[in-house]
Every structure is written in structure tokens, then in C-alpha cells.
Amino acid sequence: MSVGIVTPQKMQFSDPLPLRSGASLPAYELAYETYGTLNAARSNAVLVCHALNASHHVAGTYADQPKNVGWWDNLVGPGKPLDTNRFFVIGVNNPGSCFGSTGPTHLNPATGEPWGSGFPVVTVEDWVDTQARLLDRLGITQLAAVLGGSLGGMQALAWSLRHPQRLRHCVAVATAPNLSAQNIAFNEVARRAITTDPEFHGGHYLLHGVIPRRGLRVARMIGHITYLSDDSMEAKFGRELKHAELTYTTQDIEFQIESYLRHQGDKFSEYFDANTYLLITRALDYFDPARGHGGSLSRAFAAARDVRFLVVSFTTDWRFSPARSREIVKALVDNKTAVSYAEIDAPHGHDAFLLEDPRYHAVMRLRFDHIAREVGA
Amino acid sequence: MSVGIVTPQKMQFSDPLPLRSGASLPAYELAYETYGTLNAARSNAVLVCHALNASHHVAGTYADQPKNVGWWDNLVGPGKPLDTNRFFVIGVNNPGSCFGSTGPTHLNPATGEPWGSGFPVVTVEDWVDTQARLLDRLGITQLAAVLGGSLGGMQALAWSLRHPQRLRHCVAVATAPNLSAQNIAFNEVARRAITTDPEFHGGHYLLHGVIPRRGLRVARMIGHITYLSDDSMEAKFGRELKHAELTYTTQDIEFQIESYLRHQGDKFSEYFDANTYLLITRALDYFDPARGHGGSLSRAFAAARDVRFLVVSFTTDWRFSPARSREIVKALVDNKTAVSYAEIDAPHGHDAFLLEDPRYHAVMRLRFDHIAREVGA
Numbered sequence: 236m237s238v239g240i241v242t243p244q245k246m247q248f249s250d251p252l253p254l255r256s257g258a259s260l261p262a263y264e265l266a267y268e269t270y271g272t273l274n275a276a277r278s279n280a281v282l283v284c285h286a287l288n289a290s291h292h293v294a295g296t297y298a299d300q301p302k303n304v305g306w307w308d309n310l311v312g313p314g315k316p317l318d319t320n321r322f323f324v325i326g327v328n329n330p331g332s333c334f335g336s337t338g339p340t341h342l343n344p345a346t347g348e349p350w351g352s353g354f355p356v357v358t359v360e361d362w363v364d365t366q367a368r369l370l371d372r373l374g375i376t377q378l379a380a381v382l383g384g385s386l387g388g389m390q391a392l393a394w395s396l397r398h399p400q401r402l403r404h405c406v407a408v409a410t411a412p413n414l415s416a417q418n419i420a421f422n423e424v425a426r427r428a429i430t431t432d433p434e435f436h437g438g439h440y441l442l443h444g445v446i447p448r449r450g451l452r453v454a455r456m457i458g459h460i461t462y463l464s465d466d467s468m469e470a471k472f473g474r475e476l477k478h479a480e481l482t483y484t485t486q487d488i489e490f491q492i493e494s495y496l497r498h499q500g501d502k503f504s505e506y507f508d509a510n511t512y513l514l515i516t517r518a519l520d521y522f523d524p525a526r527g528h529g530g531s532l533s534r535a536f537a538a539a540r541d542v543r544f545l546v547v548s549f550t551t552d553w554r555f556s557p558a559r560s561r562e563i564v565k566a567l568v569d570n571k572t573a574v575s576y577a578e579i580d581a582p583h584g585h586d587a588f589l590l591e592d593p594r595y596h597a598v599m600r601l602r603f604d605h606i607a608r609e610v611g612a
Numbered sequence: 613m614s615v616g617i618v619t620p621q622k623m624q625f626s627d628p629l630p631l632r633s634g635a636s637l638p639a640y641e642l643a644y645e646t647y648g649t650l651n652a653a654r655s656n657a658v659l660v661c662h663a664l665n666a667s668h669h670v671a672g673t674y675a676d677q678p679k680n681v682g683w684w685d686n687l688v689g690p691g692k693p694l695d696t697n698r699f700f701v702i703g704v705n706n707p708g709s710c711f712g713s714t715g716p717t718h719l720n721p722a723t724g725e726p727w728g729s730g731f732p733v734v735t736v737e738d739w740v741d742t743q744a745r746l747l748d749r750l751g752i753t754q755l756a757a758v759l760g761g762s763l764g765g766m767q768a769l770a771w772s773l774r775h776p777q778r779l780r781h782c783v784a785v786a787t788a789p790n791l792s793a794q795n796i797a798f799n800e801v802a803r804r805a806i807t808t809d810p811e812f813h814g815g816h817y818l819l820h821g822v823i824p825r826r827g828l829r830v831a832r833m834i835g836h837i838t839y840l841s842d843d844s845m846e847a848k849f850g851r852e853l854k855h856a857e858l859t860y861t862t863q864d865i866e867f868q869i870e871s872y873l874r875h876q877g878d879k880f881s882e883y884f885d886a887n888t889y890l891l892i893t894r895a896l897d898y899f900d901p902a903r904g905h906g907g908s909l910s911r912a913f914a915a916a917r918d919v920r921f922l923v924v925s926f927t928t929d930w931r932f933s934p935a936r937s938r939e940i941v942k943a944l945v946d947n948k949t950a951v952s953y954a955e956i957d958a959p960h961g962h963d964a965f966l967l968e969d970p971r972y973h974a975v976m977r978l979r980f981d982h983i984a985r986e987v988g989a
Contacts, residue, residue, distance in 0.1 A: 256860035356860040416845040416869045417837060423870040424833040427877070430863050431826040433810055438863070449808040453830060456801040460794060468793040474900065481898065483633035483733040485890035486807050486815070489897065492793045493800045500804070513862035520866065521858065523851065 236313040238270045241295035241305075243335060248368060252330075255521075258355040261344060265369055266335025267291045267327040270311060271319035273375070279612035280323045280375045281603075282366060282402075283307065284383035284390035287458070287515050288507065290334035293326035294319070309591040316600035321612040322379065327369055329362040331514040339510035340441065352438020352510050359386070359522045363393045367401065379610045380404035380603070384588035385555065386515070389522045392563070395539035396524055404606050405539070406599070408547040409588035411559035412532050412566070413523040418554065421461055422516040425454035429509050438510050447509045452500030454512055459499050464551035464584030468492065532562060533569035544574040545602045547595065549587040575602070613690040615647045618672035618682075620712060623749060629707075629742060632898075635732040638721060642746055643712025644668045644704040647688060648696035650752070656989035657700045657752045658980075659743060659779075660684065661760035661767035664835070664892050665884065667711035670703035671696070686968040693977035698989040699756065704743055708734040708891040716887035717818065729815020729887050736763070736899045740770045744778065756987045757781035757980070761965035762932065763892070766899045769940070772916035773901055781983050782916070783976070785924040786965035788936035789909050789943070790900040795931065798838055799893040802831035806886050815887050824886045829877030831889055836876050841928035841961030845869065909939060910946035921951040922979045924972065926964040952979070 245264055252260040268291045273280060283293045285306070294305035294312055311317045311324055328336040331354060339354040346353075370378070381402050383391040388410025395405040414422070429435060432450030436443045460468075472492040481489065488494045528534035544567055548560035557578045567574040577598045581587040587595065606612075622641055629637040645668045650657060660670045662683070671682035671689055688694045688701055705713040708731060716731040723730075747755070758779045760768040765787025772782040791799070806812060809827030813820045837845075849869040858866065865871045905911035921944055925937035934955045944951040954975045958964040964972070983989075 256858075258860075352862065356862060413851060415842060416849040416851065416867075417840075417842045419851070419867050420833075420837045420845065420869050420873055423867075423873055424830060424837065426862070427833065427874070428805060428830045431829070433826075449810075452808070453801060453805045456797075456804065457834065460797045460801065463794075465792060465794045468797065472793040474790060474793065474796070481633075483635075483898075485729065485733060485803070485887070485894050489894075490793075490796050490800075492797050496797055496800055497804070510862070517860075517862050517866075521860075 236315075237308060238295035238312045238319055240298045241268050241270065243268050243291060245335070246369060246372060248365070252361065252365060252368075254355055254361045255358045256356045260330060260337070260355055260357070260361075263330055263337035263365075265327055265330070265365060267325060267369060268293060270294050270324045271322050273323040274612060276611060277375055278377070278379060278610040279321060279607070280325060280370070280378050281317060282325050282327070282370070282378050282381045283311065284362075284366070284381065284387035285326065285329065286383070286385040286387045287519075288503070290332065291326040291328040292334070293324065306589065310596065310599060316596050317382065317603050318607070321607045322603070325373070327366055329357070330365055331357045331511060331518070333508035333511040338508065339514065340508050349441045350510075351441060352513070354510060354514065356517060357514060358518055359389045359393045360397060362518070363390055363397050366390075367398055370401070376401065378402040379606050379612065380406055382406040382408075383410070384408040385410055385585065386519055389519070392524065393522070395542040395544070396535060399539050399542050402542055403610065404543050404545070404602070406545045406547070406602060407563065409549055409552055409555055409585055410563075411555040412525065412562050414520055419520050421457055422520055425457045426513055426516060428453035428457070429512060435509060438513075440509065446504070448504040451504035451507060451509055451512065452497075455503035455507070456496045456500045459496060461554045462585045464553065464582060466551060467583050470582070532566040536566040536570050536572065539567075540570050540572050542572070544572065545577070545598070546574060547577045547579060547588070547598060549579050549581045549583070549585070551582055552585045552587060554585040613692075614685060615672035615689045615696055617675045618645050618647065620645050620668060622712070623746060625742070625745060629738065629745075631732055631738045632735045633733045637707060637714070637732055637734070637738075640707055640714035640742075642704055642707070642742060644702060644746060645670065647671050647701045648699050650700040651989060653988060654752055655754070655756060655987040656698060656984070657702060657747070657755050658694060659747070659755050659758045660688065660701060660703050661739075661743070661758065661764035662703065662706065663760070663762040663764045664896075665880070667709065668703040668705040669711070670701065683966065687973065687976060693973050694759065694980050695984070698984045699980070702750070704746055706734070706739040707742055708888060708895070710885035710888040715885065716815075716891065717885050726818045727887075728818060729890070731887060731891065734891060734895060736766045736770045736895055737774060739895070740767055740774050743767070744775055747778070753778065755779040756983050756989065757783055759783040759785075760787070761785035762787055762962065763896055766896070769901065770899070772919040772921070773912060776916050776919050779919055780987065781920050781922070781979070783922045783924070783979065784940065786926055786929055786932055786962055787940075788932040789902065789939050791897055796897050798834055799897055802834050803890055803893060805830035805834070806889060812886060815890075817886065823881070825881040828881035828884060828886055828889065829874075832877045832880035832884070833873045836873060838931045839962045841930065841959060843928060844959050844961055847959070909943035913943040913947050913949065916944075917947050917949050919949070921949065922975070923951060923953045924956060924965070924975060926956050926958045926960070926962070928959055929962045929964060931962040
């Protein structure tokens with residue numbers, strides 16, 4: 236069952252947020268949604284953290300947009316693996332994003348103009364701090380769990396390191412303890428496509444009344460290749476032609492995979508903000524909890540000894556491969572921290588974490604059933 | 613030892629070349645180089661086919677450019693695995709390229725203006741036909757071997773299918789029987805980066821006195837990621853910073869890998885032609901010998917039964933993985949064709965075929981020693 240029609244909410248924060256970069260974010264606003272009911276003991280709250288192209292809209296639809304289904308609707312809802320009959324689930328849009336919380340398209344109070352590329356560089360840890368402030372205001376001292384996939388998984392890990400006393404369980408799906416050189420390389424190419432688009436104007440395109448759509452399209456096409464597995468792309472598109480015969484063209488579409496990628500790029504460039512793309516890929520690049528501990532992930536995770544972990548990876552995910560998840564598991568085991576690890580044999584690459592795979596969802600359901608019993612939900 | 617100073621040569625062809633697309637290439641010119649001496653029996657010629665970013669300049673240097681070393685100089689020379697004391701080695705630049713043979717930057721005789729994007733779409737098979745014509749003019753009826761890596765390997769395979777009586781041996785390194793959907797996808801993103809660069813002007817940028825450098829840079833950065841293995845990129849760059857500390861920037865360089873990729877992109881955009889990039893990536897996309905045989909590679913290779921093959925792949929090549937080479941081997945075995953296969957355990961990804969790996973070079977040396985004895989070289 237779906238959570239049905241939901242209403243996004245906003246919360247204002249007037250205290251500036253000190254950022255990891257040394258800068259600070261002045262008064263800001265967070266967009267969020269909640270599903271289910273906070274119990275009397277305030278023990279059944281689960282925070283869901285989003286990845287690059289997602290938001291606070293985790294589940295359900297909007298009254299005026301019946302087709303706008305939350306991005307993790309298959310996982311979150313009444314009777315679903317993260318059961319909103321038992322849990323109070325919170326989705327929050329991160330600052331710097333372009334879906335409601337304060338971001339580069341909003342006005343910089345100091346100038347009265349859009350922040351643009353002047354928006355402060357935000358990190359995973361900064362986002363976790365804004366989420367913690369939101370929970371303060373919602374009266375939630377301790378979360379039953381923090382859950383996230385990909386960049387969202389990094390936020391879940393950062394929660395366990397930064398505020399370990401504020402969560403009982405951490406569920407980190409399809410994530411990594413940091414980006415590899417290849418991961419950073421893909422991000423950098425996407426960023427260069429955007430920043431060298433003549434309509435980027437150093438990040439102040441809104442002042443020029445334009446949008447660097449070409450760069451956004453290319454950035455999304457690159458990203459999309461890394462979200463899918465080689466095998467699933469082969470199974471879905473292979474070498475299928477657009478037309479009955481080859482047309483011998485260098486600029487027009489010849490293969491279906493080209494058509495698909497162009498469509499993904501076009502769609503994305505219609506709604507995503509270019510500065511947000513830069514900020515979020517940088518947050519990915521910067522995440523590296525071992526850095527402050529002489530490169531030792533095990534030493535980093537000493538802070539999270541009392542949190543219980545579920546780590547999930549997918550066999551065909553070449554963006555954040557199972558080997559990267561196993562690095563996290565090893566660091567936890569080194570600390571004798573409670574951790575379960577599931578490596579799901581799934582064909583869909585990195586995107587698998589968003590899909591309804593029965594084995595994956597069975598693992599998630601089992602964990603959240605267990606957590607529900609533990610917190611009396 | 614190096615072949616030393618070499619002199620590129622040109623040959624004019626006045627007969628139009630019929631192309632696979634149905635169009636034809638009017639009078640054209642091929643740039644080529646030769647190393648070693650053609651023996652009296654004309655039996656010791658080896659043709660070396662080039663990949664995307666290479667040319668007829670396979671070995672040696674130029675008198676006026678002592679640092680311009682041929683791209684396969686570590687393999688080709690006196691006493692080297694492909695020994696120019698025994699073999700007469702030919703390198704030829706393919707039409708559509710930008711290194712000497714007729715290509716998009718040359719004048720279209722019909723208009724008196726640069727071909728630009730009007731240059732006919734050329735395929736691997738078309739290139740093989742131009743190479744065959746060159747051999748006719750050089751008086752070489754049968755090659756001791758055709759050798760190529762990557763796209764060059766596809767040409768070697770196409771030789772065995774199109775003119776099987778004209779080669780004794782085919783040496784296909786780090787190649788594939790066709791591109792996967794993921795391979796095409798990377799090509800397409802690179803092409804879109806070029807064609808959506810406002811300075812591309814539909815491919816007639818030379819008429820506008822500009823060059824789509826931004827697109828070329830991004831295209832090269834994407835390509836470069838696919839040439840290196842995840843592991844070698846990690847070993848070479850990891851998460852090493854450009855500066856002593858993080859600077860928190862979305863547009864400037866933070867990690868060494870970014871610096872390296874930008875440098876590769878910048879260099880490439882200084883000398884490579886954008887229309888050539890489109891043409892050559894399309895030649896890659898189009899290569900698919902099984903297509904004309906109901907999708908059966910085995911049936912396609914029935915034509916090459918009398919050619920002897922050496923197929924070489926590299927374990928960390930994720931662009932053209934060993935699995936793709938094994939498809940070729942299987943098709944040959946299905947035809948009871950003589951084939952040796954070497955899967956080299958090398959860390960360098962696709963680029964390994966250009967590097968001097970001892971095990972790889974030992975395999976090549978053994979094969980060419982054998983061929984030399986066979987042809988009396």
C-alpha cells in the first residue's frame with residue numbers, strides 16, 4: 236500500500252550553520268516530509284537520506300501531482316519493508332539541492348541575487364548537522380535508524396560517526412567509504428561539461444537569464460552510464476537500431492541506447508540546477524571519514540561502536556562495488572561493532588538500490604521488523 | 613633498438629572508393645610509413661592498423677621532430693618483438709583521420725571548402741579496402757600478418773574476413789567483435805559533448821574560424837577514463853590532493869586526478885579534429901561482422917578458416933574485456949580455425965596494449981618469430 240497523498244513541509248532555521256569548509260550557511264530553510272506517526276516514546280523515527288537526484292519526497296504522491304511518486308515508494312509505506320504503520324519516517328531535502336531546501340537558485344540575503352556559484356560548499360557532514368537540527372525541532376532525540384543509498388548511504392554512515400548516540404541503527408545501501416579516483420574522474424568530467432558550457436557564466440547563469448542545458452545533458456548522460464550495469468544495458472538495449480537499417484550518420488541517432496541517453500539528458504536538464512550538480516558531486520568527492528584518522532577507516536569507525544549496522548551492496552554495481560561495502564564491514568568488524576552484510580545478486584548495477592528486488596527487500600524487511608520490535612514500534 | 617629517423621610518405625588514389633554506406637570517397641590520399649625491407653619474395657610484409665588517436669607513425673622519430681616517437685615504437689623495431697630486421701612493416705593513416713590521409717579538415721574537391729561534417733561516413737571495412745589498395749600499389753599480394761590493437765584489432769579481424777587470401781596471420785589485441793551498449797553509450801556522450809559545443813557549427817567550424825575545443829576536451833576526458841583500469845587510476849592518483857589541504861571548491865581543481873584529466877583533455881583539443889572524433893567513434897560503433905550473418909559470429913568467421921590467429925586480451929581492460937576476446941576465440945574454434953589466445957594479467961586496463969609488458973611482449977615475439985620462419989624472413 237502507498238502512503239497516499241502527502242504534503243511537503245518547510246522549516247526555517249535562523250541560526251547560521253557552521254560548515255566544514257570554514258564558511259557558514261546563514262539563515263536557511265529545509266523542505267521535508269513525514270510518513271506514519273511518531274509514537275509517544277518518540278522512539279520510532281527513521282530518517283531517510285537522499286542521493287544526487289532525489290529529495291525529501293520519499294514516498295506517496297502530491298494532491299496536485301498524482302504521478303509524482305516518491306523516489307523510494309516501493310520501500311516505504313504501510314506494510315512495506317520500512318513500514319509506516321510502525322515507523323515515523325522523515326525525508327529531508329539537503330541544502331544546496333534544488334528541490335525545496337535553500338540552494339543556489341535561492342536568493343542570497345547578503346546580495347538579494349540568486350546564490351548561484353556563490354552558494355557555500357556543503358559536505359555530507361554539514362547535511363547531517365542540518366538533519367540533526369531538524370530532529371531537534373521535531374523533538375526527536377534518538378532515531379530508530381538512519382537509512383540511505385549511495386550518497387544517502389554516506390549520510391547514514393556520517394550520522395553514525397558524528398552523532399552516534401542519536402541513532403540505534405544505520406542502514407547503508409550501495410555506498411562506499413569514499414570515492415575512488417575513477418569515481419572522482421567521472422564527477423569531474425560531468426562538472427567540466429557544465430562549467431565549460433558558455434551558458435554557465437561562472438555559475439551566475441540565472442542573472443543572464445539562461446541555463447547551461449548542454450552541460451547538464453552531458454553530465455547526466457555520463458552519470459547514467461555509471462548507474463547501470465554493463466549487463467543490464469546490454470540486455471535492455473544491446474546493439475538495437477533506432478531505424479530498420481543503418482543510416483550512416485555521425486550526428487543523428489543510430490542505436491537505441493543513444494536515444495535513451497539523450498532522452499535522460501534532456502529530461503534532467505529541464506529540472507536540475509547546474510550549481511546543485513557541482514555541489515552534490517563535490518559532497519561525494521569530499522566524503523572520506525578515514526582522512527581525519529590517518530587514512531584508517533577502522534579508527535574512524537571506533538566512534539560508532541554502539542550503533543548497529545546493516546550494509547547492503549549489489550553484485551553488478553560497478554560505481555560502488557561490493558568491495559567498497561566490504562571495506563566498511565571490515566572497519567566495523569575491526570571495532571567489534573554489530574554489523575550484518577548482504578551482497579545481493581542483482582543485475583541492475585548501482586540503480587538496484589532503488590528497485591524492488593525480492594531478496595533485497597526481504598533483507599530490508601527483516602531488519603526493520605527487528606528494529607520495530609526493539610523500539611516497541 | 614629504434615628504427616631511427618623515418619620519413620612519412622603519401623600516395624594518391626584517383627579511383628573513387630565505394631563505401632559501405634553507399635556513398636563513395638572521391639580521389640584521396642593516404643599517408644603511410646614503412647620500416648625494414650621488403651624481401652625478394654615479397655613475403656615479409658606486416659600491416660599495422662591504428663586505433664582512435666594514432667596514425668601511420670608506428671615507430672621511429674622524424675628528423676625535424678626528435679621527440680615525436682611512433683605510437684608502437686616499443687613493439688616495432690630492430691630486435692623488437694615485431695623485428696624490422698626481418699619484417700617489412702607498414703603503418704597507414706586511415707581516411708577520415710586528421711594525421712595526414714584525406715580527412716574532414718581537407719578540401720572537398722566538389723566544393724573547394726573543407727569537408728567538415730560532409731566527409732563521408734567510413735567504416736572499418738572501408739579502411740581495410742583502402743589499405744588493400746595501398747598494398748596493391750606497393751606490389752604486396754599477401755601479408756605475412758595484419759596486426760592491430762583496439763580499433764586496430766577490428767581492422768585486423770576485418771582483413772581476415774574481407775580478404776582472407778591476402779594475409780597469413782591475424783594478430784588482434786585488446787579488441788572486441790563489436791561494441792557493447794555501454795561502449796556505444798560512452799562514444800555517444802563524447803559525441804554529444806562535441807556536437808552540442810556552440811563552436812561546432814554543425815561540423816563546419818573551420819568555415820567559422822573556430823574549433824569546438826570544449827567538446828573535444830570533455831570527449832577526451834571520458835575516453836581516457838575508459839582506457840585506464842579502476843585499479844591503475846587508484847594506484848596512480850587515488851585521492852591525492854592538488855594542494856596540501858582541501859580548498860572546498862566546485863570549479864577549481866581539488867584532486868590530482870582532476871588535474872591529470874584536464875591536462876589530457878587540453879592537449880588532445882589542441883591537435884585532434886572534432887569531425888574525425890565523430891567519424892572514428894562511429895566506425896567503432898558500426899563494426900559488427902556478425903550482423904551480416906544473422907548475428908552469428910561463428911558463421912561470419914567461416915570466411916577466415918585459412919588465416920591463423922593470435923588473440924590477446926588484458927585482465928583489467930574493462931573497455932574491451934577478456935570476455936569479448938573469448939567471443940572471437942570461440943567463433944574461430946567453432947570453425948576449427950587455428951587460434952592462440954593469451955589473456956595477459958596486466959594492471960593497466962585497455963591502455964596495456966600500448967605498453968611494454970614483458971609477458972605480453974614475449975607472446976608477441978614468439979608469434980612473430982614463428983611467422984618469420986614460416987615466410988622465410
